[in-house]
Amino acid sequence: MQPPVAAVIEAHGTLGRLVAGLNDQQVAEASALPGWSRGHVLAHLTDNARMFARLAEHALRGELVAGYDGGVDERNAIIEATAGRSAAEHRAELAAHAAGLEAAWARAVEMDWGRPVTFRNADLAATVFARWREAWIHMVDLELGVRPDDWPEDLAVHAIDFLLGRVPAGTRVRAEDVRRQWSVGDGPPGTVVTGRVRDLAAWLAGRTPAVSPVSAEGLPALGPWPPHPPQRPDRV
Structure with missing residues (x-):
């Protein structure tokens, strides 16, 4: 599958315009993520780009390197060390x-x-999709006016594909506005969750949808975010 490079470049442009007028006080204010200021979100988005560029540069030379030599501790330390930057x-x-x-x-x-x-034991194309998710989801977390309703439709569809494993086996997820349905696992049909595609993606991503998806049995509890590395032993 051709990765959505142009769509990520467009998302970067939207993000740049979103933070263009940000001042130092706003950077220090709380984001939608517990314990993180807007500065933490921006630090994460910045270092995420650096990390993916590192992976790409090595991959293009036929080399495999870790995103972070020091693992998640290094990632978290970088975010903490750079969150306090000025807006400029x-x-x-x-x-x-x-x-x-x-x-x-x-x-x-x-x-x-x-x-x-090494990222998710995947390929270079997967990092493009990952950056696409990171950019749009975290723009919502900045609480500067971007909402899930602003997500591109194809990003919302992709996010559902990626996050579908958060719901129990047998669940069906139905996007009524784009006439798409997803089924989880091979078990007998269970809960059916319906809504607009962007609302379903926001719900699965743990963000607040404009209109909550609905289910006759009540919305199922969401499991954890897809693990890294993914639990797919058949992955090459």
Whole structure:
């Protein structure tokens, strides 16, 4: 599958415009994520771009490297160390690392997208989809006016594909506005959850939908975010 590079570049543009007028006080204010300021979210988005660029640059040379040599502890330390940047510093660093990531992807040809990376034991194409999710979901977390209703429809469809494992086996998820249905597992049909595609994606992502999806049996409890690495022993 061709990764949505152009869509991620568009998301980067939206993110840049979103933070263009941000001041230092707003950066220090709480985000929608518990315990994180807007500065934490911006630090994460910035370093996420740097990390994916690192993976891409090595993958294009046929090399496998860890996203973070120090694992999740290093990731968290970087976020904590850089969350307190000024608004201007956040804008500059975010723009620079987003541009660096786009430049790395621009060097990829069609065969390169299948090159393996350590992120989720997947391939280079998967990191493009991951960045697409990260950008749009965390724009909502910044609480600067972007809502799940602003997500592109194809991003919402992809997010449902990615997050479907959070609901119990047998659940059916039905997007009435785009006439799409997803089924979880091979078990007998169970709960049917219906709603608009963006609302379903927001619900599965743990964000607040504009209109809550509904189910006759009540919405099922969501399981954890898909694990990293994924629990798929058949993955090459």
